[in-house]
């Protein structure tokens with residue numbers, strides 16, 4: 425007897441009804457107000473580097489000096505505003521009323537986590553966030569590595585002790601750059617991310633991005649002991665490997 429329908433059958437044909445339409449129009453209020461001028465200041469600097477086709481050294485930017493590196497090659501930066509996180513969490517509650525957050529059953533069991541995949545089930549929201557990544561947040565990746573992304577996947581992940589509270593060691597194999605953004609820090613106990621051979625990053629404040637290269641950094645999500653931990657997870661791809669979504 426089939427007890428669990430595959431995801432594409434379970435949600436097939438059911439459109440997601442948005443609550444906060446403002447989230448569909450990516451704009452500057454999404455971004456942390458101290459980080460926004462640093463991003464805008466770095467954009468022309470990175471553009472100059474690109475125009476010189478790599479013949480000159482990259483210039484330093486204020487943005488680079490603001491990015492934290494709590495562990496070797498693991499970076500953090502306030503990316504999204506508190507206001508954005510609060511509106512987005514309201515939207516997550518709305519998602520949970522209409523859809524069941526569930527694992528991707530095609531992944532190894534020990535890698536599964538309850539998730540809501542925006543490019544599948546909330547495509548307009550996915551496009552809004554991806555537009556922001558490409559037009560603004562990309563300069564963070566350029567500043568760190570002189571790399572930019574052209575697409576990828578975005579999902580909301582939920583860790584909780586009732587269903588799945590942690591993930592096993594893994595790489596984010598479908599991405600070049602991963603960015604994990606907490607949405608409700610303080611509402612749960614436990615959590616955080618451990619990087620093999622590097623150390624642990626405890627839950628960051630809401631809206632801060634945990635940014636790392638996806639292939640080199642074996643990592644795992646640490647157990648949530650009480651409550652629900654919600655993360656906005658970006659698996660970003662450079663032009664060379666972008667998959668059609």
Ligand SMILES: [Fe+2]
Pocket residue numbers: 594595596643
């Ligand atoms: Fe991961």
